[in-house]
Amino acid sequence: MSDQAGTTQGGFWTDATGERTVDRYSTLVNMVDDGIYQLDAEGRFVAVNDAIVSLTGYAREELLGKHASTVIDDEDVSRIQREIYQRFTDGDREGEPLEFTARMADGETIPCELELHLLVEDGTFQGTIGVVRDIADRKQTEQEFREHELELFRTLLNHSNDSVLVVDPETGRYLDVNDTACERRGYSREEFLDLTVMDLETEIPDQEAWRSFVEELRAEGQLTFDGHHRRKDGTTYPVEVNTSYVDLDKEYVLAIARDVTKRREYERYLEDAKSQLEAATEAGAVGTWEWHIPEDEMVVGTSFARTFGIEPEVASEGVPLDQFIEAIHEDDRKRVEVAIEEAVETCGDYEEEYRVWDADDNLRWVVARGHVECDDGEPVRFPGALTDITKRKRAELKLQQNNEQLETLFEVLPVGVVVAEADGQIIQANDIAHEIWGGDVFDAESVEEYEQYPVWDAESGERVQPDEMTLARVVNGEEVLDPDIYEIEAVDGERRVIRLEGMPVRDEHGEVTRGVATLTDITDRREAQRALEESERRYRTLVENFPNGAVGLFDDNLRYTAVGGQLFDRLDYDPEDRIGYRFTELHTPDLVEELEPHFRAALDGEASTFEIEYQGRYLHAHTLPVRDADDEVYAGMLVIRDVTERREYERMLEESNDRLEQFAYAASHDLQEPLRMVSSYLQLLERRYDDDLDEDGQEFLEFAVDGADRMREMIDGLLKYSRVETRGDPFETVSLDDVLTEVCDDLQVMIQESNAEITTEDLPRVEGDHGQLRQVFQNLLDNAIEYSGDDPPRIYIDAERDGDQWLVSVEDNGVGIDPEDTDRVFEVFQRLHARGEHAGTGIGLALVERIIERHGGDVWVESDPGQGSTFSFTLPVASDFET
Template sequence: MSDTVPDAEDSTALVDALGDGIYRLDADGRVLRINDALLDLTGYSREALEGAHVSMLFGAATRDRLGDADGTAVDVVIETSDSGQIPCEVRVNAVSEGRVGVVRERSTADDEDDVRTPPNSVSAVIEEADIGVFVLDADRRVVWADTTVERYFGLGRCAVVGRDKREVIEEQITDHVADGERFAETLLAAYADGRYPNQFECHVTPGEDREERWLEQHSEPIESGEYAGGRIELYYDVTDRKRSEGSLRDAEERFRSLVDAVEEYAIFRLDTDGTVISWNEGARSIKGYDADEILGRHFSAFYTEADRADGVPQANLDAAYRNGSVEDEGWRVRQDGSQFWATVTITAVYDDGSHKGYLKVTRDLTDRHLRERELESELEQMLGRISDAFYAVDDEFRFTHVNERAEQLLGYSQEELEGTVMWKALPEGPGLYGEFQHALTRQESTSFERYFEPLGIWAEVNVYPSETGLSVYLRDVTERKERERELELFKNLLDQSNDALLISNPETGAIHDVNDTAVERLGYTRAELLDMGIPDVETELSGREEWRTFVEELRAEGQTTFNGLHQRKDGSTFPVEVEVSHAEFDQEYVLSIARDVTERREYERKLEASNERLEQFAYSVSHDLQEPLRMVSSYLQLIEERYGDVLDEDGQEFLAFAVDGADRMKAMIEGLLAYSRVETRGDPLEPTDLDSVLADVCTDLQLRIEESGAEITADSLPTVVGDENQLRQVFQNLVENAIEYSGEAPPAIRIDAERDGQQWRIDVHDEGVGIEAADQERIFEVFERLHTQRDHDGTGIGLSLVERIVERHGGEIWVDCEPGEGTTFSFTLPAAEE
C-alpha cells in the first residue's frame, strides 16, 4: 500500500495523462515510478530511471523551470537514452512529499481532444499506485472502475460499470463504510447540487477477505471529451498515515500531559529561527510568561543583555544544530526582569532527516547555585584556615592552589607558586618524586614522613590523587619528631636511672614500655610486663574502675604524686613514691616514675622513733629541771622576804639577778617543751578562719598593745587548713616581736594576705629597727638572740617555734628587711577548699 497522500492536482494529472507518459518523484527529485509510455518515449529501461535523479530526462536549465510545480504546461526537450531530443509538453503537480509529472509529445498533443478509457499503460500505473478510481459520466453513471476499488469496497467491476453511482453507494458501498451514513450523505449531496468537497476521509470496515483501512477521497471534474461534465473519483489508502497520526496524537497528548505536569522544568519548542512555538506549565512557572504572551517571540528574550550582546542565544542554537544538542548554564531573565540561575539543554529536532526546530529544557537551580557559591567560598576560607599546609597540583605537578599555611611553609606566595612546578618550592629528595608519581599513576593515596633539609623541617605528607592531579597535605611534625627524639633520649637516660619508668595506655592501663630498672625491681621480663597493665603491679590501682577514675583526675591536674606499693612477680611488695604525668607524643600516654622508698621509709621510721625518744628526753629534761628550778626559785623568794631588809644595795642587786635568771630558765624550759611537742601534741589540721585567730591574739595582747600605743591593721584574712592553737601561737609571737622591736616610735603593724596557687601567703610587716643581713639566716635557730637580755626580753626560741609550726602545716617562713626600714615576716599556709 502507498503511504503517499496525493492532493487534488493528481487527479487532473491522471485525466490529462490518458495515453501520455507519467513519472513520480520523491522530495529529493529521484524517480519513484515511471510508466511504460514514458519508457517507450525515452528509450530507457525501468531499472535505469527508477531511483535516478530526474535530471537524466531534462537538462539543468529545464529542471530549474520545472522546479515550481503549479500544474502549468511547460515546453521542454526530453533527452533520450541515445542522446536524442524530443520536444514535449510537461505538466508538473506537487503531491505529498514529491511531484507527479505528465509528459506529452508536442506533435501528438494537438490531435488529442477527448478522454477515453485509460489504456493498459495508464491502468498499470494506477493499479501499481494502489489508487482506487471511479470514472463517472455527466449522469453519474460508472463508466470505469479499477481493481483497487473492487478490493477496497468489496465490489465487482462488472456489477457496477454502467450503473448509477448513487445506487451503488446506497446498495453496496455504504454497508462497507464505518460511518456509512455520513459517507453517503456527503457524496449524494455533491451529486445533487454539484458542490463537491475538496477531499474527505472514510473508514472502510473489514470484511471476511478485507483488512481494515482508511481511505481519502479526491474528486475532480472532467472538462472535455466524451465524458465531459462527469467526475473522476480517486480513493487513496491513508491507513498507515492515520495510524501514525493516531499514535502520534496519543503520544503527543501523553507527552503534553507529562510535560505540563513537570513544573520543575521549562520545556518548550523553538522553530528553526529560535521562535517559541510551544509552552508548558513549568515554563510559565519558572519564566513568568503565559503562553499567549510568549508564543511567537524569540527565545533570546530569556537571556541577559550581556549574553544577547555577546551572541550567546544564536551561538547555542548553532552548537545544537552542529552537535545535536548543547548544554549551557548561566543567569536567565524572567518576565518581571528578575534573574535566576538556569541549566539549559537545547536539542535539535529532525523529522525524516529534515531539521524542524529545537527542544529546549530549562531548570531553575538558583538556590543550588547560590549554595555552591557559598560552599566554594567557605571551602576557600576553610582551606585558607587549615592549620596544615595544603596545596594542589595538576598531572604535570604544577601548583593550582596553595593555602596560607603552605605559603608560610614553602616561603612563596600563591601568585608565585601557581603554574610553577612543585619541585621549585619543594626540592626533590630521595624517593620523593617516586612517591608522588606512584600516587598519580596508580590513583592510590599515600602517606609518609620526610625531612626536608632546605625547609629545615620534618613533615608528614598525605597525598590524595584524582584524575586531574594531586591534593597534598603537608603537616609540620618537627616538634613531634623532636619530642620523640627527646623521649628516646629520655628513655635511654631512664634505662640508666635508679627509678622505674612505666609508660601506659590511659584508657586501659596497658603497659607500652618499661625501663631496665622496672624489669629488675618487679622481677618480670620485659615481654611479661608488656602483656600486663598498671593495675597488675600497683596495689593502689588494683581495678580497672580505679584506674579510669585515677586517669580522669590526672587529665584534669596534668601531674600528681602518690605513695603506694608495687607488687613483685613473687608476690612480695615494696613501698614506692610514684610521680605520674599525662603526656602526648604521637598519641596519649601516662608516664609513671616509681621511686623505691624502702630505705627512706626505714629512715623515716627510725627518725620518727628518734623524734619520739627526743620528745621523751625533752619532756624528761624539762620535768627534771623544773623541780630543782622551783626549789631554787622558792629559796630565793624566802631570802628576799626574810633578809631583804638587811641586805645592802649590792646584795639586793645580786638577789634580783638570781631571781631573774630562774624565771628565764623556767621560760626557756617551757619553750623547749612546746617546741618538742609541735609535731606530736598538735590538734588535727582543719579549716581555720585567720580573722578569728588574729582577733583572739589582739585580745590576749590588749594590755601590751595599749601600753606601747601599737596600731595593728589587717586586710580580710582567708580561711586556711591548720591547727588553730598553733596558728594563734604563730601570730602572737610575730606581733609581740613587732611590738618589742618597734624602736622609739609607736609600733605600726600591718598584716596582708595574697593567694598563691593552692596556698595563702601571709605578710606581717612592721616599721621597727630591722635586722642586719648577716643575722637573718640565724634568727630561726633555737636559743639564738640578736640582743642582750637587758635590751630586750626573750628566750631565743620564739621564731624557732614559729618556723616549726609553719613547716608542720606544709608551709615555709622567711624574713625580708632592711636595718631602720622595718621588717616583714612572710609565711605560707595551705588554702582551704571553697
C-alpha cells in the same frame, strides 16, 4: 511345565523333548553369564543355573526349595511381590526389568537387575522364571558419571551470575549454595549452611511464613516473585527469585535469585525520564510553528505562543513573524533574523539557539529547528519546532561555573595534583606539583617518560620504575589509598621526600577514563620525624637509666609504650615485659583501683602525686600529662622513686624525735622541782637576811633570784616547744580575726603602756590548732612591741590567698634585724640582744616556727636594721572556705 512347577527337583529341564536336548539346553543355560532361576507359586527355588550359584555364594542344594527372600534384600521382597501381583492382575507376563539388591551367603550385597517372566496356565499362577544380572559395575560407572555430572553441574552453578540456593522445605535451612550466593551475601559456604531462610530473607521473617510459602510452592510447583536479599553487613539489594519444588531422593526447595540492582536503577531512570518528559510536555517545553511566507502569518502551538508572550487564541489565527522576532533577546535578534533570511533564500534548513522573553518577562533559552518548503523556487511554507532548553543551559552554565571553581580549587589546593588520561597522557598538573618536582617535569608526554627522573622507595632505597609509580598504577585502575612514600631528585637537583596517593576516574561502565594523583612534600616532616625518633631514643635511654626509680609512658588506652629505670634491678621482672600491655593487665585489682584515677587524670591534663606500697617497697609516684608541640595531651607519664630507705630513715627520725621530746619533757619537768627549791631558799634568804647583807651581798642575791627566774622561763619555753607535736589539739576551722582579738586582750596592758597601734585587714579562716595559732600571734606581737625602739610601735597585719594556702604577714616599725641573722632568730635560745637591753628567753620565734611547721606551712622574716621587720607565714585554707 506346569507339572514340574510344584517340585523341588531339576524338573525345569525335563520339559524339553529328548534327554540329549535337555542336556544341551541345561549346558547352554549354565554357560550364560546371567543368572537364571525358576520359582514355584510360593516363591521357592525350583531350579538355578551355575551363574546364580556363583553370584550368591550358596550351593545349589542350599538354594533349591528355599524361599527367594533368602537371597533378596528385605526391602525389595515386598516390592517384587507387588510387581508380580500387579502383572498377573494386568495380564502382563514380561514387563520392564526390575532393580533389586541381592544378599550373598557371606552377608555382602550386590545391586542386580531382574527380567521377570510369569508362569500362568489356565489363569492360574504357577510361578516365575527370572534372569538376574550383576549390575555393580554398571552402577559404579553410573555413580562415577553422576558424580562427574554433579561436579560439572556445580562448576556451572558456581560460574552462574545468579545465586542458586537449595533449601530444606521442613526446616528452611540452607542445604547448598553456589559461589555467587556466597560472594553477594558476604558469607562463606560454611556460614551459609548454618543459617535458615528466616535468618536472611526479609520477606519470610519467621517459621510460620516459611510453612505458608512452602505449602503454596508445593501446590503450584513453581513461584516467581520480587524481593530483597540481606547481606552479612545488614545491607540489602533487590532480586528476582524463581523457586521450584523438587522431589528427587527427597523433597527440596530450589531458588534461583538474580540481582536486579542495575535493572531497577534503569527502570527508575526510565521512570524519571518519562516523568520529566511528561512534565516538560505539560509545561509547554516543546512547541511547533508553521509560517505561511506569502501571507506572513505564523500559526503556532499553545506552548510556542506562551514562550513568546503571545496569547494562544491570537496566535492560532495567524500572527506576523515580526511579533515573534520582537520577543527575542536583543543580543540574539539580529543573528536569528539573518539565519531565517538565509533559510528562506536557499529553501534550506534552519537551526538556531537563542534567548527569548516569555509572557512573565522571564528569560528562557530555546532551540528552533525548521525547513523552508518552496514551490517552483518560491518559498511558501516554513514549518518547524521549538524546544525549551532553559534547564539544560542553566545546567551548562552551572557546570561551567563549577569547572571554573574546580579549576580555581585545583590551583589553590595545598597539595600537588596531576591528572593523566587512561593511556598515560598527562593532561594537567597544578603549580604546587611543578614546585615540588621542579621545572616542567609534567610536560612529559606520558608517565612512561619518567625514566629520566630518578625516584627511590623512601623506605627500602630501591629505584622505582615508571610503570610502578603511583600515577601509572592509578591509570591502570588501582586505587592507591595507602600512600606511596618516594624520595625524588627534583629538577633543581635537590633531594625531596614526597607522599603520593591516587584514584582512577571511571565512566558509567566502570572503565577508567583518567587517573588523578596528589603529591605532598613531606621532606620537612620526615626530618622532623627523624629528629623526633632521635629524641625518643635519647628519652628511652634516660628512661632505662632513670636513677633510684622507674619511668613509664602510657597511651590513652592505658597501655605502656615505654618502661625503664634502675628500680627494676630490685624487682623480679623485666621492664620489657611491661611494654605493650595495659596496666590493668599487669597489676592486682586493688592496685589498679588505686592507680587508675591518677592515670586518667594525667590523660585529662592534670598532674598528681601519691605514695604506694609495692612488693614490700615504698614508692613515691607522680603522674603527669605529656603534650605535643600543639600543647595537646597525647600520652601520660608515671614517674616513681623508691623511698623505702627514706621512709625507714624518717621512721627512725620520728622515733628519735619522740624520744627527744620525751627527754625534753622529762628534763624540763624534773628540773622544775630543784629550781623551785632554789627559788624558795633564795626568797627565804632575802626575807631573813636582807638587812644583814651588804650591798654586794644583796646584788649577788638579786643575780641568783634573777637567774632562777630566767631558768624557770627557759624551762617553761622548752616544755612548750617539746609539746607542740604531742600536746596540740586536733585541727579545725579557726577564725584568725577571733584569734587576734584574744591576743590583743591578753596584751592589753603591754599595748597601752607602749602606746602601740595595731592595724589589721579582714583575716581569713584557716585549718589549724586554735591554741597554738594564738601562741604564734602572741609571740610575734610581743616581739614587735618589745623591739619597737624609741618610737611607739606601729604594727600592720594582713593576709592574701595563694592557691590552697593563706599568706599571713605581721609588719612592724621596730629596730629590724641584720639579714645575716634572719635564719638564726628561729633557733632555740638564740638572742640577738643582751638581756639588759631586752627581756626574753630566745625561744619565742623557735616556738612559732615549730607551730607553723606542724600546720604544714613555712615562716620567714624580711628585715633590715632600723627599717622594721615583716614576719610572714603560710597556713592551709579552711576546708569549708568558699572561693
